[in-house]
Amino acid sequence: MGGELRLPRAPGVIRLFWARHQRAADILVTLIYAIPEAISRILAYLDGTMPPAFNTLALALAAVAGFALYKRRSAPIAAFVISLSVTALFIWNSDSMGGIALAIALYTVAVHHSVRASWIGLGATALTLTLAGLVTAPMVMNPADPDVASTIVVGLFAVLIGINIGNRKRYIGALVDRAGQLARERDQQAQLAAASERSRIAREMHDIVAHSLSVMIRLADGAEAMVEKDPEASLAAIRNVGSTGRASLAEMRRLLGVLRDEENELAERTPQPTLDELPQLVESYRAAGLPVTLSVSGVPPVGQGAQVTIYRSVQEALTNALRYARQPSRVDVVLACSRGAVTVTVTDDGGPGEAPASEGTGRGLIGMAERAALFGGTVTSGRLPGGGWRVQMTMPETGEEP
Template sequence: MTESTTVTRRPGLARLRAWPHRHPVAADAVLTAVAALFVLTRGDRFEHLPGERPWWVLLAVLLVVPLVWRRRAPLLVFGWMAAVAAVQWFFARALVADAALLIALYSVAVHCGRKVALWALGVIEFGIAIAILKWAPPAGMLDAFVFLSGLATAAFVLGRNVRTRRAYLASLEDRARRAEHERDQQAQLAAAAERARIAREMHDIVAHNLSVMIALADGAAFAARGNPDEAETAARQVSDTGRQALGEMHRLLGVLRGGQETPRAPQPGIEQLDELVAQVRAAGLPVSLTVAGPAFPLSPTAQLAVYRLVQEALTNVLKHADSPEQAWVRLRYRDPVVEVEVGDDGHGRPMASAVDGHGLSGMAERAAMFDGQIEAGPRPGGGWRVHAELVSRRVAPA
């Protein structure tokens, strides 16, 4: 029979064991009532007090009743009971109710520190010693001391073990809570990073393709009267660009949906730079692509970063450059660095949105993923220049 089956078949026992922890005051009240009932009904068989019965009843009540507060004020309860026992030692004989001191010692051992608990054990041992010297017969002193000291030591050790076990369980619960909290934090950070990644992708796709479509549409409108064939070609390029943007949007939305099967297309990389440059040329901006240095393998993630950097930089040229005559893309391999440069020869400075918008911050984030850096600013001879470096040690070979 497994443990889970045992617990399932004995739910009443589990509830009974948990009841004292859920209702400590009520549990201590029941314990006190049982102890008082035993002392008052059976104690007269063991007590040998001179005088009237009410005196030993009063001492028994003063020893037993404080147990109700043993959890809330264990040290105070123990001190009170020790004081009552001292009065008893001066004026009476041993009582069955003295066993309540063992419960008080156990409570101190559970709820107080080690030094306080040892002090309480020392008080009990001292009380045992003087009680034996006064009340025990000479022939049985040693046996009585060993027996009573054993009871006191057992109460002390049991209390300390319970305290240690509770502290261990509390530490496990605290570690579990902290692990759960850290797991939630990691999940939130991962979700935020994924949202930022998708936002960058959305920005790059939408901004670039819309900029190209606007440039093509303007060119088609200009050429519609004088050159219908050229206008038709520009309109077809607008349509192709829109379909490409729509396809990439569907791919991203498929990732967001998660559970649905969507056609998977490879991510754009360095091999697609020629198509990107051709698309920008079709929008009316002459662009050249130059690759220098011995090429070395780059991971798909690194290639995507390079592609998006070039795409965003060319998009900014289309959107913000002032009458550029040409633009250029230069890709240089300098092991262990991949260098990307995009520039134009436009006049004046770009609009503020090109500098302070999300595009350049997204490029900086992509470069930072590969321990790289990015520089963007006006060229001395006019126009704008974006320069980025990616460190290849963060790039796994293909």
């Protein structure tokens, strides 16, 4: 798809490898600290420069610090606290690798937690190591040993590098999240548009099929009943069946053409019905035996959408009257247009009685209500007290498309 969102490939083979193998990177970082620390403790044990008990304790604490570095991504603060504690305990020992562990921990806090936490961690490092250096100064052979200052400086560089990389990481993460959100919104909008178009086409097809079949069935029944008594009238009814079928077939081809070949600019596009065709619509029902009268007052709306809505509403109401009204003697279609509103009323005087043989699904009235709702209108329908049925649609006259 042309609109598909694609992320660029991570630059560099090495960076891409470590990004895909984070656990291997964690193990490598842990080994960078643990191996030299273990070698230092083993040499100190062999040389006898440190009592065995202290050497064993130092080795155990180094193992704890190594494990903390391995888990630093999921618990950066805990890794920092452990690394700082181990470094402070052995600040007097220049052979200790605690400074490296502390620098890695500070870097991790800046990258995986927050900038503020990394600066707080650096301040805590400077304070803790300074106090630890003062306390352990008598144990140091050279009181001017620069281990404390060098460890703090290394920690500062680690924080600065971590802030730079962490901000870049968070910025890219925000861009990726935003891109994902835009992609989801785009897909949702496409789904909503597709659902709206399917609903519109379903309403159009319902109107076409219901109107055409109802009229054609009534004409065919009338032609069969008059074939012997009035052959000319029967032949005229058969011609009406053919013309109604051809007109409906053309509308169906238009709708199916939209579904089948949306990109074909040469596909036939029949215009949507307008109010100028309303008399012809009424005449088709009158030919089918429905005694319809049409009354129009005021200036009809000029908007294409409003005209289609009125036309389809009249078509649906007359189809219902043709199918369900029991021997009506009069069906009135009244279109009243004013500055404030447009009202369409279709009333029949079909007498009360048992329900017709075929029951409707109610989709036609639902479609009318949906069409009217696009213009802020409403549809009401119901049986009249003296018999018959009335359908009324009211919508504001804005003169604009929805």
